[in-house]
Amino acid sequence: MIYLNNAATSYPKPACVLQMHARALAMPPNAQYRGAGEGKDALESCRASVAELLHIPDPARVFFTSGATGALNALIHSVLEEGGKIAATETEHNSVLRPLANLAEDYALLPCDASGVIDPKSVEDLPADTAAIFVSHCSNVTGTVQDLAAVTDAAHARGMLCIADVSQSAGCVPVDAAAWGVDALAFTGHKALLGPQGTGGFYLRKGLNLRPLLYGGTGRDSAKLTYGPDEYAYEAGTQNAPGIAALDAGVRWVLDRTVEAIAREESLLARRLRGGLEGIEGVTVYGKAGGGPVIGFNLSGIPPADAAYILYESYGILLRSGLQCAPLIHRRIGAGERGVVRASLGPFTTAEDIDALIAAVSEITQGRSSV
Amino acid sequence: MKIVDKQMSPEPCEEAGWAAYDYALDAPMLRGDILRLRPLGAFSYLEKLRRPFFKVESDHYLVKGLEGRQTLRVGIHRDHMDELTMVENAIEGR
Numbered sequence: 001m002i003y004l005n006n007a008a009t010s011y012p013k014p015a016c017v018l019q020m021h022a023r024a025l026a027m028p029p030n031a032q033y034r035g036a037g038e039g040k041d042a043l044e045s046c047r048a049s050v051a052e053l054l055h056i057p058d059p060a061r062v063f064f065t066s067g068a069t070g071a072l073n074a075l076i077h078s079v080l081e082e083g084g085k086i087a088a089t090e091t092e093h094n095s096v097l098r099p100l101a102n103l104a105e106d107y108a109l110l111p112c113d114a115s116g117v118i119d120p121k122s123v124e125d126l127p128a129d130t131a132a133i134f135v136s137h138c139s140n141v142t143g144t145v146q147d148l149a150a151v152t153d154a155a156h157a158r159g160m161l162c163i164a165d166v167s168q169s170a171g172c173v174p175v176d177a178a179a180w181g182v183d184a185l186a187f188t189g190h191k192a193l194l195g196p197q198g199t200g201g202f203y204l205r206k207g208l209n210l211r212p213l214l215y216g217g218t219g220r221d222s223a224k225l226t227y228g229p230d231e232y233a234y235e236a237g238t239q240n241a242p243g244i245a246a247l248d249a250g251v252r253w254v255l256d257r258t259v260e261a262i263a264r265e266e267s268l269l270a271r272r273l274r275g276g277l278e279g280i281e282g283v284t285v286y287g288k289a290g291g292g293p294v295i296g297f298n299l300s301g302i303p304p305a306d307a308a309y310i311l312y313e314s315y316g317i318l319l320r321s322g323l324q325c326a327p328l329i330h331r332r333i334g335a336g337e338r339g340v341v342r343a344s345l346g347p348f349t350t351a352e353d354i355d356a357l358i359a360a361v362s363e364i365t366q367g368r369s370s371v
Numbered sequence: 372m373k374i375v376d377k378q379m380s381p382e383p384c385e386e387a388g389w390a391a392y393d394y395a396l397d398a399p400m401l402r403g404d405i406l407r408l409r410p411l412g413a414f415s416y417l418e419k420l421r422r423p424f425f426k427v428e429s430d431h432y433l434v435k436g437l438e439g440r441q442t443l444r445v446g447i448h449r450d451h452m453d454e455l456t457m458v459e460n461a462i463e464g465r
Contacts, residue, residue, distance in 0.1 A: 302417075306426060306435065309444070313437050314422040367419035 002353045004319040007140050007168060007294050007344030009190045009197060013250065017194055020249035024242035042241050046248035053193075053251055053259060054166065054185065055176040056203045063234040064244055067200035068167040068188035069095040072134070074234070075163055075184055075202060078210035080104060084131020087160075089118050090328040091139045091146070096165065097328065112332050115288045116144035123154035132161035132183070138169035141324050141340060142287025142333060143270065143294035145173060148180040156181065161208070167191060167200075171254045172347075173263050173292045183208055192262075192346070193254065195247030198240055212236070257347070266293035266345050269354050273343060276358035282365045286333045286340060293349075296324075296333070296340035299361065301368055304341045307361075311341075315360040319343045372404055372464050373397040380444055389446045392455075394462065396441045400425075404464070408434060411461055432458055 003011050024042065043064065051059035065071045076099045079086055087108040088096050100107045108130060110122045116139045123133065133155050138145050148164055155162040161183040166175045171192030177185050182205075189199030204210065209229040216236030227233065254262060270293045277285050282300035299307050308321035323330055323339040330339050343357060373396065380391035405416060405425045412429035423438035431451035436443030443462070447455050 306424065309435060310417075310420065310422075310424050310437075313440070314420065314424075364417075364420060367421070368417055 002315075002317045002356055004317060004343040004345065004349065004353065004357060006346035006349070007191065007324075007342065008320055010192060010194050010346045012348060013194055013196075013246075014253045016249045016253055017196070017246045021196060021242055021246035024245040042245040042248060043239060046244045046251065049248050049251040049255065050187070050193075050201070051203075053175070053255055054170060054187065054203070055178045056185070057178045058206050061206050062201055062203050064199070064201040064239055066198055066240070067190070068093075068165065068186050069200075071186035071188075071200055071202035072096050072165060073099050074213040075186060075204075075210070076100065076103065076134070077213040079132045079161070079163075081211045082131070084161075085127065085129050087123075087126050087130045087133040089133075089135055089146075090332055091116055091118065091136050091141075091144065092134065092326065092328070093136060093140060093165070093167070094325040094327070095167075096134050096136070097326075109328070112144075112329060114333055116142040116286070116329055116333055117288075118146050118151065120147060120150035120154045123151065123158060123160070126158070126160070128158075130158070130160050132163055134163045134165060136165045136168065137175065138166070138173055138292035138294070139287065139326070139329060140168045140294060140344075141296045141326050141329050141335075141342065143168075143291035143296075144287045145169065145291045148182065152181045152183075168294065169292055171251070171259060171262070172266055174259050177203060184210075189243070189247040189250070193247060194250030194347075196243045199243040199247040202234075204234070262347055266347070266349070269293070269345050269349055269351060270295060272351065273345075273354045273357065276354070277361060280358070280362050280365055282368075283361060284334075286335060293345035295343045296335065297343070297361075298335065298340055299365055299368070302364065303338050305338065307341045307364065310364055311357070311360055315356070317357055317360055319357075372400075372462065374459060374463060389448050390452070391444060391446045394443050394445060394459075396443070396462075399439045399441050400436055400443060402438060405436075405438060407464060408461055411458065434458060434462065 047059040047062040050062050072095045089110040090112045112118050135151050152162040163184040164182045165186050167188040170187045185203045189195035190197040214236040218233045277283050277297050284298045286296040304321035311317040320342045374394050375397050376395035378393050380393045408427045411427045414427045417424040426435040432447040434445050
């Protein structure tokens with residue numbers, strides 16, 4: 001099988017991730033926190049690794065959740081609890097759009113252009129009572145990367161928080177929370193950070209004390225039942241220590257290779273794929289070159305679900321079709337209601353994998369005449 | 372042609388709110404078996420592909436597969452699950 005569905009979840013995982021997960025699970029539970037990370041506290045070690053990779057100024061302000069959906073729901077809930085209105089973009093995943101549609105009385109959406117790009121100047125058009133804007137750094141449909149520094153500057157100029165979703169970029173596109181100046185950032189562990197599913201979290205800028213979504217045991221100050229804003233705890237309940245230990249191993253793997261090198265290699269392969277597909281008559285490729293390692297495309301006359309079915313069943317190439325849980329961007333990029341076929345690369349994708357996909361798509365387009 | 376196994380498919384038709392099933396058959400789907408499905412709805416048959424692909428689709432269900440394979444996939448709208456038996460009968464040639 002050729003696996004080109006890394007934007008859904010990365011596969012395979014590096015051996016160190018598998019080994020760390022198994023080792024952490026094999027430990028007595030009371031040792032998982034302090035033993036899983038080579039003698040260090042697994043959670044604190046992972047906080048430091050994530051902060052180093054994403055250039056988060058204060059590792060103590062990295063909080064773990066079940067993934068980006070948990071993180072984004074927590075942040076959206078917190079902003080709404082503080083009485084603020086929220087804006088997002090048309091490129092967002094349903095992990096943002098559905099909480100907004102179901103929890104917020106009112107929200108605004110910034111449009112993207114036909115390549116999936118958000119114009120930072122459009123922040124100026126948002127209602128004055130907008131408290132925060134959620135922006136996906138890298139589209140999981142087109143790979144389009146937003147200028148987070150410019151969006152953050154525009155948001156701050158209007159007194160709004162800027163909250164980045166780096167689910168699709170963390171680990172494969174450089175992320176710099178400090179340089180961008182974002183107020184918060186959500187990440188998932190199981191994509192380009194190469195950790196297991198069920199891991200992820202968020203960063204919340206020091207001094208920004210949003211009311212938590214969850215309350216519960218934290219292992220500290222157990223007699224205290226209420227918190228003041230300066231005391232909020234964002235990790236309630238028993239944490240996924242084995243998963244976080246494995247995530248730490250994945251992040252360290254990325255750090256050892258450097259995200260810049262990974263991005264460079266995957267960008268070359270993505271350009272090779274984009275160029276190859278664009279050269280096939282009857283194939284439409286969305287977005288533009290130079291983004292993350294995600295390519296959305298369609299074959300004329302074959303719905304994306306059928307194209308993905310044929311690619312997997314006949315050629316052994318696994319990729320994803322449909323709306324990719326990001327329904328709004330498809331209209332802007334001209335993909336239609338059935339979405340796109342999405343190829344998403346990872347650090348173990350090879351040039352041979354890319355060439356096999358190009359050859360398969362070429363063969364399908366040549367043989368698509370129907371009875 | 373007999374259906375020998377039926378499993379909920381991990382693949383999302385689910386995104387459109389449909390249920391999806393993967394069927395195993397007791398024999399490969401041959402051209403005649405495929406053409407027999409034509410009355411079920413809009414029919415497409417990409418015969419020139421490396422492994423010819425077929426699909427028949429209505430507003431409530433779809434059937435897709437590859438010629439020569441002993442498996443196929445059926446998607447069905449959750450509000451019209453009662454039509455699944457009719458689709459299964461058509462697959463089995465009954």
